[in-house]
Amino acid sequence: MAAGASPAEVKSGVADSLLPLPEATPTGRRLGRGSVALLVGLQLLLVASVVAGLYFSGQHLRGVVLDHTRSHAQVQAHNLEDSMTQSFNLLDMHLRALVAEHPEIQYAEQGVAPRDLEKALTALQNKLPYVRSLSVLERSGRVLASTQAANIGQQPALEPLLPHVAPHTPGVLRFGVPWRGRDFADGSPWPSTPGPEASSHARDAGFFPVTLVLPEAPQWTIVAAINSDYFINQALNHEAMPALRHQLYTDQGTLLLSTAEDDLPGTVLDGARLAAVLERQVGVAQWPGPRGDAWLVAFRPSRNYPWFVQSQASSTQVLQPWRRDMRQLALLAGLTLVLVLLTTGALTWRVRRSLQREEQRLEETRLAASVFAHSSDFIVITDRQGRIVTVNPAFERGTGFSAAEATGCLPGHLSPSHPVPAHLDAMWAAMATEGAWQGEVIDWRKDGTPLTGWLTVNAIRDSAGRVVNYVGVLHDLSRLRADEATIRKLSLAVEQSPTSIVITSTAPAIEYANPHFFHTTGYTPAEVLGANPRVLQSGQTSQATYEAMWAELVAGRVWQGEFVNRRKSGELYIENATIAPLVDDQGRITHYLGIKQDITAAKEAEKALRLAASVVANTHEGVMVCDAAQRIIEVNPAFTRITGYTATEVLGRKPSLLSSGRRSREQYPAMWQALNQHGHWQGEFWNRHKNGSLYAAASAVNALRDAAGQVTHYVSVFSDITERKHQQEQLERLAHFDPLTGLPNRALLADRLQQGLARAQRARQGLAVCFMDLDGFKAVNDAHGHDAGDDLLAEVARRLQGSIRAGDTAARLGGDEFVLLLGGLHHPRECEDTARRVLHAVALPIEVEGHTVHVSASMGISVFQRDGCEAEQLLRQADQAMYQAKQRGRNRYVLYAPGMADADPGSA
CATH class of the missing domain: 3.30.450.20 (PAS domain)
Incomplete structure (x- = not known):
């Protein structure tokens, strides 16, 4: 509520303004014929009085209109300056919070857009409707990132910027010259002197840049394109006097924005007028206009920024309603003067008295309306049925509901999606019996957030005692309750913290400790409160640690380190401590705050981890x-x-x-x-x-x-x-291959023979076993030595492998005995071609130890043709056939035939 006005005055005055004014009804009185002369004299005097009164009243009302215009201009200039200052304070606060919310910004390098910065800027722009775009400039002035993609890569000319500080000074919100266009990508600065092309941009309010070098990341400059239309519309929406225009000038006199369409941004205020504004700061003035008329001007600078608001109106426009009213009043006076001359002095006296009462009532109404409009509390006036008739601007700002949205609704029913406030039943019950009610209430704003406040409601009655209106005044307690909730949360956080929290005096003596401290140390509050913290010392923390700690704390800095302390039980434990000094408004240290964490288990785990890491590493x-x-x-x-x-x-x-x-x-x-x-x-x-x-x-x-x-x-x-x-592979090879020739030995031959028999039985094909013995090997061995004999055997093995197919097997049984396995035979005679090739290959000359030697081979062949024949039997038959070949002259092969065993029983 406004200072100097009681709640009763606000309620009664505002309510009276909603009631109809009583009408004055003149009463005629016949004059006596004998009083004609006196009546004529009185009538002449009345005419003179009316004319004089009309003139002087007009001059008085003219002065009232001009005074009201000046007062209104001052109020509007103050409101606009306050609103814009708060808007830029909010912008400054959000920009400064960018680094805290996105700490990676301060480590980002020039030329590389910080990660997620564009998302953060877009989210911030959505919160600030008066910002068209937010862009990030590198030190060269080029736009590196922006909420408007078209701005990226631009290098806008922002200078000059106010206030004048050193380039790239962090933490200073600076304002540039106005631009025309939507944004930097399609805009350009307004010229200080309007040219021929200015008329094409007359309705383009444009924008003006505001920059801030981030304090924690001075390599980045954030530039905001401020939407001039937003503040123009804001000023016009709250303006009840159409003749009044509002302008925003920099401290150098450059026009940033104006609600008047014929004012071009970028133009410079007259030097004498600018000097007067800067000298007086806040005030009103009357300056000559371009058409010879007078301009009523109110100006007010920003509390924090290098610009001022100027609200002005032409006296010609302001006085137009007054002139119109005066002409109508003069006409009405001429028409009614005849009637007035017929009235009596008594009627004149009654009319004058009525006018005095009405003027007093109008003054009270004006005062109440002023309080109603400028009160910081939410004021609601309803009719006798409880439906809202009007609300004050504070109600609109605080709840988000406009007067048009609230009018006709029942209090507490403005948000259908939320439950009806619980206080309504009790409030209306009290209003019905006592005519007044007050208490703390919780309602809902338009955006869905709760609104807590202290509500006072009174009934307004007419002269007959009938209720005609209800007036409710709500004092917003939301911030107070939020602060109280924050304090409660902080208290709960400290009390329930999983770390020990201790507050000591500068003595030092323990003044507070949370439950976790007592749980960790084993002490009770009575044992440690008021005691010196050294009660926890174990003697195993070095004196240098304590000296370093006190050196930091006395210097007003935070200290962090580790202590080895002792619990009440005598058990040692290690804690990580962060201790900070607490200072008052004068910067004097009043207490010390310690936040401590028992890290004994962590230290043991760390030791175990180091051991495990050492084991793995070694x-x-x-x-x-x-x-x-x-x-x-x-x-x-x-x-x-x-x-x-x-x-x-x-x-x-x-x-x-x-x-x-x-x-x-x-x-x-x-x-x-x-x-x-x-x-x-x-x-x-x-x-x-x-x-x-x-x-x-x-x-x-x-x-x-x-x-x-x-x-x-x-x-x-x-x-x-x-x-x-x-x-392992070498052992396996020695177990299955002949080391001299590399051919399969007797064990591997037996395995392959078994496999060959199984394949032959499945495929219904023949399998030939060729038993071969060299002729003349002993002579070579005796004549040239064992090495020559080994070379001979190795060469024979190579010739055997070269004479048979890839799927056949050549094996050495020992000495000069070899066995060939020939599979896939469809006829027993098919193996004879292979036998001839082998005998021919063996009979060719062989070079050993520098000598050419000749050997031959005798071969016996046994062919598997029926089921039931065993591998050992096939080898025995081939052996018998081989001996037959030797007896027949050597260097030949013989196919086994039944009866060979009887013919040569010793050959087996």
């Missing part, structure tokens, strides 16, 4: 850790030694980069099945070294799961077993 086995997406996140030095890859080369990649391609199709599914079912798999891989070589790895893989059973990591521990695999 183990001979390679260790590879993958996340749930199977991407490598950690390896140890042994991993690099085994694979050849450094940690930098593999982090973020999948283990498949080690694959050699030699894994079987079943190995991966089996591994994942084991990991999913049992969480463990163990096996061997052939992997590829970074240099391209293959190596064998014995690997154990474990799946690590969280409390919910979800896999979080995979850990693989592996070792290089390549040498062991090579040794």
